[in-house]
Amino acid sequence: MSTADDLDMLLAQHEALRQRMPHAWNAFFGRFGCLRAVQLAAIPPILSCKNVLVTAPTAGGKTEAVIAPICERIARHRWPGLSVLIITPTRALVNDLYQRLAHPCAQMGLALGRKTTDHALGEEIVEQVLITTPESTESLLTFRREWLNGVHVVVLDEIHLLDGSPRGDQLRNILSRLAAYRHHVGGAEFAGLQRIAMSATVADPRRLADVYLGNGSEIVSVPGQRELEARVIVAPGGDKERAEAAMAAAEEFTTVHKILVFVNSRKQVDTCAGFFRCGSFAKMPVYGHHGSLSKSQREDVESRFKSDSEAICVATMTLEVGID
Numbered sequence: 001m002s003t004a005d006d007l008d009m010l011l012a013q014h015e016a017l018r019q020r021m022p023h024a025w026n027a028f029f030g031r032f033g034c035l036r037a038v039q040l041a042a043i044p045p046i047l048s049c050k051n052v053l054v055t056a057p058t059a060g061g062k063t064e065a066v067i068a069p070i071c072e073r074i075a076r077h078r079w080p081g082l083s084v085l086i087i088t089p090t091r092a093l094v095n096d097l098y099q100r101l102a103h104p105c106a107q108m109g110l111a112l113g114r115k116t117t118d119h120a121l122g123e124e125i126v127e128q129v130l131i132t133t134p135e136s137t138e139s140l141l142t143f144r145r146e147w148l149n150g151v152h153v154v155v156l157d158e159i160h161l162l163d164g165s166p167r168g169d170q171l172r173n174i175l176s177r178l179a180a181y182r183h184h185v186g187g188a189e190f191a192g193l194q195r196i197a198m199s200a201t202v203a204d205p206r207r208l209a210d211v212y213l214g215n216g217s218e219i220v221s222v223p224g225q226r227e228l229e230a231r232v233i234v235a236p237g238g239d240k241e242r243a244e245a246a247m248a249a250a251e252e253f254t255t256v257h258k259i260l261v262f263v264n265s266r267k268q269v270d271t272c273a274g275f276f277r278c279g280s281f282a283k284m285p286v287y288g289h290h291g292s293l294s295k296s297q298r299e300d301v302e303s304r305f306k307s308d309s310e311a312i313c314v315a316t317m318t319l320e321v322g323i324d
Contacts, residue, residue: 023075027107036061051217088157118295243275
């Protein structure tokens with residue numbers, strides 16, 4: 001097939017999807033020149049109400065590939081009330097997704113919300129799309145289950161980070177309870193709970209799909225990964241020696257402007273942050289991030305670290321995902 005034929009086929013795919021998503025197309029893709037491969041592959045089965053696992057490299061366009069067709073379904077069917085749950089592992093990722101989806105959802109006139117221990121909902125549910133965590137989803141099932149009466153779609157974000165852990169087991173139990181409850185209140189008219197999962201590239205996507213989405217679910221997998229330039233330096237000693245080794249390693253990369261350092265505890269965050277306020281990085285702002293900080297402190301760190309042109313952030317696993 002010639003290059004011209006390939007281009008014609010690609011244009012035809014774009015036009016077909018644009019016609020299938022008249023409500024969501026401009027909001028999600030209007031500012032882009034073309035769709036990514038994962039978007040071309042994932043949107044059709046999601047629009048067709050199938051359970052789908054979407055795996056692709058980080059920053060590959062998975063979020064738009066999944067959320068755009070779901071929002072199209074909300075607008076097309078005029079689902080009232082809370083219709084979509086997006087369940088993600090951390091509060092930082094809840095905040096990140098909320099910021100990314102706020103503009104396209106507002107363009108479509110859809111009410112977007114978030115529920116974590118940092119962000120509570122009102123006395124009445126007005127959100128149509130809700131971003132939350134497994135723990136907050138369980139809280140809804142326990143104390144506000146009537147708010148879930150109209151949920152049609154559940155999206156599991158970064159599912160590979162939960163798989164194989166107690167939180168992954170908890171999530172599977174939550175999904176079973178939610179499906180049973182939704183079937184109970186929906187009766188014969190309820191067609192089923194659509195489940196969609198997003199993941200980085202994994203070794204066994206079929207197993208992951210079967211465990212969280214059920215047998216017969218589809219897999220959309222786009223291979224590849226961004227190239228990383230890496231150095232491995234063993235630094236025996238205490239926190240001070242490790243911080244010095246980290247700074248020495250960063251100096252080997254001449255284009256480094258931001259450094260994200262992971263440690264194991266809140267105490268190490270506070271201790272190590274002080275060590276970075278010296279040497280060639282002394283003029284950079286240094287932030288600390290851990291779960292014991294208040295909501296306003298954590299979100300301020302996330303915002304500042306993203307917006308600063310140069311910065312260092314020392315964090316526990318609270319920033320393992322949720323910051324680019």
